[in-house]
Structure formats: C-alpha cells, structure tokens
Amino acid sequence: MNKIVLQFACLIALGQALAGPLSPAESLGRFTVFDDLEIDQVLAEPLVEQPLFVNFDERGRLWLVQYRQYPNPAGLKMTSRDNYWRVIYDSVPAAPPNHVRGRDKITIHEDTDGDGKYDRQKTFLDGLNIVTSLAHGRGGVWVLNPPYLLFYPDKNRDDIPDGDPEVHLAGFGLEDTHSVVNSLRWGPDGWLYAAQGSTVTAKVIRPGFDEKEIFSMGQNIWRYHPESRRYEVFAEGGGNAFGVEIDAQGRIYSGHNGGDTRGFHYVQGGYLRKGFSKHGPLSNPYAFGYFNAMPHNKVPRFTHNFIVYEGDGLPKQYLGRILGVEPIQGRVVMSDRTAIGSSFKTQDTGHPIKSSDSWFRPVDIKAGPDGAVYVCDWYDSQVNHYRNHEGRIDPQNGRVYRLRAKGAANLKSFNFANRTSLELVELLQHKDKWHRQTALRLLGDRKDVSVLPELKELLVESIGQAALEAFWAVNLSGGFNPDFATETLKHADPHVRAWTVRLLGDEGVVTEPLAKRLAHLAKREPHVEVRSQLAATAKRLPSNQALLIIRSLMEHDADSGDIYQPLMVWWALESKLNRNAGNVLDFFEDESLWQKSLVRQHLLSRLIRRFAKAGTGADLLKSARLFELAPDADSSKILMGGFEQANKGRSIAALPERLMAAMARHGGGSVALGLRRGELKALEEALRVIANPKADKLMRLQYTEILGQVPSAMAIPVLLGIVKSEPGDDLRRAALGALKPYNDGRIPEALLAVYGALPDELRKAAGTLLAGRSDWAIDLLRAVDAGDLAAGLVSAEVVSLLRSHGDERLGQLLSRHFAGSETDAVRLEQEIQRLAKVVTAEPGSPYEGKKLYAASCGSCHR
Structure with a gap:
C-alpha cells in the first residue's frame, strides 16, 4: 500500500513538472504568504535568466548573477566523470580577458523614481564562464569566477571596469558546477568570505606570490584578505556548502543539502561533519571529532541557503529568525534560532512563502536596504544536478521576488558613497543590519583615521550592537593595535572581547603582555x-x-x-603536540588537572590516542609518560580506552618496556590490549568471556571483532560454537566476520552443518564466507550436489561470488545446479557492457530521449 501511495505521489509530481512553466504573471498568482506580508515580482525573464545570487550596492541597486552557462563550462571537454558526477576536464580555463566566453553575466537593476519597480537595467559584465557571486568594495567589484577570484577595478563607480581584472586567487576546482566556490561577501573584519561545495577540490595559489598551493578537498568556508593578500580555510566540513550568512555578532553559517537541519554554524578553525565516504576525510587525522549541523526537528531536505533576518522592514516577529530557501519543496521556511552554549539549535515555525507552482525554485535569499527580503527563483521543473547535466534544464527562465511588510512604503533613492565618514559612523547605530554592514564596508574602503576618536568614544560609551560595530570600524580604519586591544579585552560586551581575541589571533603572534592578558582572560572569562x-x-x-x-x-x-x-580546546592542544608535546605533558604533573571535567571527559583519551595513533617510538614513550603521571586507576583506565581506540584494527606486538611498566602501575593493560599484543593470558580470558552467554554483551562483541583482526587458531572452536548455538544474531554475525582470515578445514564443515538452519541474513553471511575460498566454495557446491543442501538456500549474491573464482570444478557444479542464473548473469553483463558503450560514446539528446520516453516508458509512467 505504501509503495502504491509513493508511486501515486511521484506521478502527481511528474505531472506537475510536465505541465510546463507558467508565465511570470500566472506564477505570481500562485503564491501564499503570511497575512502581515506581501510579495512582489520585481524581475523576470526575458530580462533575467537563471538568477543565482543577489546583493545590493551602496546606492541600493540590485546586482544579480545570472548563471546561464551552468551546468557545463564553455570551452572545456570532459575527459572523465566518477559515480558522484565529479568531472575532470581536459584543461584549466584561462582567466578573463583571455577566456573562452560563456553565457554568464552580472547585471545591475535600479529603481530610479522610488516606486518599487526596477526601471533601469544595465550589464556590468557579460560573457563570463561559471560565475557564482560578487562583492563590492576597495575600489571595484570582486567576482568569484572559479577557478579564479577576480577584482575588476572601477574607481569612479561608473559601472564600467577600468581595465582587465586582477587575478587575486587561482586554483578553485570545477569538478561539479553545483558545488563550486560561491557566495562571496565581506566579513566585518575586512576579510572576504565564501563557501566551497562538497564535490570539488581546490589547489589555491596567489599568482605572482606563491609557488606552493594550498590544497583543500570538499566543503569549507574560506576567506581572503585583500590588503595582506592572505588566503586560508576558515573552517572545514559541512554540507554541500552553497551560501554564507553572517549574523549581527559576526557568526558564520551555511545551509545544508541534507535533511533534519537548517544548516551549520562555523567557528574559526573548526572541523564539521561531512559525507566522509563521498567527500573524503578531514584534513587533520587527529581531529578525533567534528561538529554536527545545528540540531533541528526532523524535516525533509534541504535548505542550502538562509539569512538571519536582522532588518528593520518586516514586522517585529521576524527579527532574529532564520529565513531559508527550500528549492525542492518550492517555499521559504522560517525557523527559530536558540542558543545552546556556544552554538545554536533551530526549530521551524512556518513558511512565509509557499507556491502551488511546482516550478518555483528559490535558490538565494538576501535582505535588502529597504528591510524587505529578496528571493532568486531559478524557475525550473527540477533542480537535480544529474538531470541538469542530462539536458533536463530550462535555461531561459528566472524571477526575483521581494517579500515585504504589508503596505510598506518604497525606499527612496540614496547613495551612501556620498555620505561623509562621520555620517557613516552614525549609520553604525542603524536598526537595520544591511545599513550597518554597508557603512562598515565603506569605512573599510576609506580607512579614514580622522573618525577614530568618534569611533572610540562610541565604543567606550556603548554596549551591545553599537559597541561591536564601532570596534569593527576602528579595526577597518587602522586603529587596531596592542594598546587598543588591551582595553577592549576588558570591554563589558562579550562579543567585543571575543572579536578582540580573534583579531589578535589573525596576526599570528602577540606581544608578551597581551599573551599574559589572554591567558588571564582564559582563566576568568564568563562567556563561553x-x-x-x-x-x-x-x-x-x-x-x-x-x-x-x-x-x-x-x-x-x-x-x-x-x-x-x-573539541575547540582539544584542537588547540593537538596543534601544539608535534613540536611541544613535552610542554603539554608537563601540565599533567599537576594532579588537580586530572580531576577537571573537561580534561577527564574529553582530553585525556584523545591525548593518549593521538600519541598511540602516530605510533612512532617517540610517541609511544610520550604515552608512557602520560601513564606514569596518571594519579589513580580510573585515570589509567581512561588512558587505556584511548590507547585501545587508537590501535583498533591492528596488532601491537612490540611496545616499549617503559610503556608496559607504566600501564601496569594500576593493574596492567586490558584484555583487548593483550589480545592485540598476542598475549596468551589475554587470549584465554577473551575466549572465556566470548563463550560465556552471561558475560557483558559489548565485551563479547569487542573481543570477537579483535580476534578477526588479530587471528589465533585457538579461537576457531569458540567462534564456531557461537555461530552454532548463540541465541543472538549480532554476536553470530560478528563471529562469522571474525572467521574470514582463518583458513581451517573445521570452518566449512561446521558452517555447512548449520547452513540450512541459519536465519536468512546469517545464511548469506555464511555463504559469503564459504564462497570466499575456492576449496570451501567447492565444499558448498558439493553439499548442494549431494542433496544435503537445497540450491534455493544459496543466495544470488553468493552464486555471483562463486562464479568469480573462474574455477573449472566450480563451473561444472554451477552449471548443473544454477544454470539459469548463469545465463541471466551473462546476459545481464553483456547488456550492461552494450549500454555502457552507447552511453559513453557521445552526449545524448534530451529531445530524442523525450520522444523515446513517450513511445515506451510513457505508455505507463506518465
């Protein structure tokens, strides 16, 4: 029944998609918004196609990236593609102006008379090739055009570049054009921030400066400082990061392409969860943990892009809430954001925008200078990257919507660039975040030291947002120095203190007096x-x-x-272990430190695990010293747990005598450790525990798994006994897995004796084990041939493994009892090979494919 309902729902969705696009006017009529809001369609095709990114300049004009070249870069030929659709191209595209021209463009849209309609349009750049975002400032426009970060000088702001672009960064990957670097924007510290998606790599260099590239794999938030020309990964991991939000306190977020969350909160130097099997491991093998996405109620995927609304144009109920796009569902979601210690959790509260037009695909969302919220609508039947590569994309559509308070007045024309620096300082106290951030960026452009007295006065006399804005402005205006930092470390506002600490760290070294002040602050700081x-x-x-x-x-x-x-404290500590492990170990001469909760619950096990996993002689002696310093048996037990975790899956026959003696101080090593060392006493104890049905289940599982990693012939009878008679499937499955490295004639005999009585899943595991060795495979097939075992009990997967040996003796028995499966398997393989040649020979035609679908599949699947 559930399957029928699912198929029916899929057919309904397919029918809506095949219904075709609605006109801009028709689509506008399909929206439902909250009662205190109204929605305007401010831009649409043919003026706009595939809008990906929107922002606003200091004159309030709307700038739009039109991603019309997507999904295939112009001028490149695909040489290979993996199962995740990561593409390798035949060359690296040249930077403009020597590039192959594409179809992307950046356009400017202006409301000249304040009636809320964009009546003047111009193109800033055309012919771009995979451009994702832009940022204004420092005398021009910054354009993220992977593999490059470009700067187009435009000092007089006439919207005509003064010349060819400057290449500031090169080396961003193009393997997946729905994961390329994106969402460029200014941080309050004067760095440009952006995201990198999950299925690309980067080998970043600063042309003319670097010989050695900075490599990163997969998703991260990165940043670049234009004046000092520094590039770095700010934090690593996340979802398919496509969006960067910075809240009023300067915290950084990005959305997620998965479900059950609205996104990730990034902190400097953090490691976040990612799809490790698909996107690769974290860059630090000793991270020993990662941050998850912000906790949330269960929801379908996904919200890749969101804002924290901190404007002054919507009703007060929206202030501080998350507004995020849901391109699959075709709506905008609103969520509460609640602090939980040093991060946040979220909870959905409703959908301010919904549409019955199934082609509505919101992909970007920004707050504008009028306090309204602007949404880029990709407008297509689907947003699946795979399908787009197959040609199922309508590149001629696109709309931009404005969500505003009901009856809100339109914003009159303005130009913050014409304001004096003191007037910009006044704007730092504006209620709307967009106004504050724009004033801050302009002050960063000017670096006008004459306003430092006013800024410092505002900082001293204020607390809360005004103080923080003033602090940022002092930094951008050239006033941040050790004396200033000494004072702001004592500021009453915790975010001013935090940002002082952050800017000091960005310098890489501080004065000795400041180092002492930071240590003092670390001891007494009340704010997490x-x-x-x-x-x-x-x-x-x-x-x-x-x-x-x-x-x-x-x-x-x-x-x-x-x-x-x-984890933040662990990562800081771990970063010093390569060169200063001795100094770290000196900490633990203080017995009181061993009793601290943070140390006991989080740091001790990771510290010993770090040394043990590195595994050099020197590192093992560091482990010995830590065991020697352990003040009690419970502390040694914590260390032993970390040491065992580091050695999971490998034998450790030779340990330094000093380490063994240190471990013995409080009762010696564990059974698990003894097993890995090949100690007879430990083996005997482990086998006794495994065979005892009343023993701790987790301990029995642990010892069983270790015996599969560090085999011993003494274990075979016990493991076979578990397979034969243990009532629980988990331990039986573990025993079957543990038997894999053993080559002993008792194993096939025992397994065949119980094969027919095993539950389906365990029978498949036993069959897989028997099929793994040709001699045992023959025993299995002979049992079938003799009538001792029904052929139907041998699964198709096991039969496939049996065929893989290419053994003539097996072939004869297989032909006798599994002839039909052989014919089916051969035919299937032949058909797979034939279709593979057809698919890879040349690109397909989606139009001919549509006809073929209608003539064949479409007779049922409409």
Missing part, C-alpha cells in the same frame, strides 16, 4: 563564546603564547558539557 574564540586563537599563536591560554581553558569544568568547546 569568548572562551571558544580563545581556543581558536590559541591554535594560531606560537606555542609559548598559546599553551598558557590552553592551560587556563582546561580548568573550565562547565565547558565539558558544551556543544563545541571540548
């Missing part, structure tokens, strides 16, 4: 977000300065339960 930034900054500072900070952070018992801080 400031402590989080202290950990991030410590990671960036030299060890002699960082370790003082880290040691103080380890004292905070309250942080052991925080969602981020335990």
